[in-house]
Amino acid sequence: MARNIAFNEEEAIQKAMDVFWEKGYKGTSLRDLTDAMKINSSSLYNTIGDKQELFVKCVKHYTEIRKRDLDKRLAGTDSPFSILVKYIDDAVNVIISGENSCMAVKAAFEVATNDKRVKDILKEDSDYAYRFLHQLIKKAIENGEISDEEDPELLADYFISVWAGWYESYILHKDPIKIKKMARYFIRQISK
């Protein structure tokens, strides 16, 4: 019988993800990847596949982490509105404290236009965030914390868009106050 694979695939993908996240798809060479993953290219090709395949797996990994995060936020006993506010606060803190932008946003602009698989994964990720926001907003409206004149579907889409734009703003201006103000404005607007 055969021996087992000597490297931990999930750990390796995590390492590869970090490199792709920083350098982008085209900006990352296979040597960058194998160096970070600490495996030989033959092992990579025998187990995971080629560069594209690896990238797809990294994006999938990235979105799975985000999915788990959203699930955890729903698991608590906080009110829908306070979950929402906490989520927005945390999103702002991730933007203004991280060196890098969101990998999903970067990949959307660089890769999703050419690679259907990546696009579908990111679309699924976006839809998941949409449903997360949508249900919270809907419940918050029922609780009377958000005005019933607001459209939960629209607001969910709207937040996802502003949030992506905040990353671009922060790349260019590196101004935390700007982002914080916009977040506060968004919350104030939807608050009854």
Add this chain to the structure above:
Amino acid sequence: MARNIAFNEEEAIQKAMDVFWEKGYKGTSLRDLTDAMKINSSSLYNTIGDKQELFVKCVKHYTEIRKRDLDKRLAGTDSPFSILVKYIDDAVNVIISGENSCMAVKAAFEVATNDKRVKDILKEDSDYAYRFLHQLIKKAIENGEISDEEDPELLADYFISVWAGWYESYILHKDPIKIKKMARYFIRQISK
């Protein structure tokens, strides 16, 4: 005395810009560029410079076109508020009718993090749009078309962010209605 350059530099940069716009910086090879520009690589290196230099010139060219567009919008006799609404409408139409995203947004995510020159050009471009929006909103508040409780600086930043996010939304969902709804929501919110 010496002969003149046989190719039109601005035309060549326009062609190069189209390629960079579509394929990104890393995704564009020098062959792609010289093919589109219809010049030899030696001519390119003798007149414009290397790939980076060319990209910087292309981004600059892109932002100059946008600058001229904003200036033209201010030149008319329309009210500040209607200039604003028309600008937003046009922005939406560009997003939902174009195959590609905004080059400035794409470049911000792919290149601006590594290349200071590109970042500075894009920052300047963003600041120009900011001033454009800011003055229109301010005047619209003075005219009573926008509530004086709104903060023109915040709203200008806010629109620039949502607008960038709309591009990501459209890449993933290709849903014109989504974008139109969000634009209408933004206009309705600021309308007195």
Add this chain to the structure above:
DNA sequence: TTAATTCTGAATTGTTTGTTTCAGAATTGC
């Protein structure tokens, strides 16, 4: 026409790219 200068195009540079090969080390079940 001429001499000075500059631009052009084909060929080529060394490097880096993604990918494959294959001999041998490692691990397994029996």
Add this chain to the structure above:
DNA sequence: GCAATTCTGAAACAAACAATTCAGAATTAA
């Protein structure tokens, strides 16, 4: 321990990459 199987690592692959070279064509002003 052994045979079967599979993983590993160094080396090598062709292709693509950005960039350079240089001889000669083209253009200029006198």
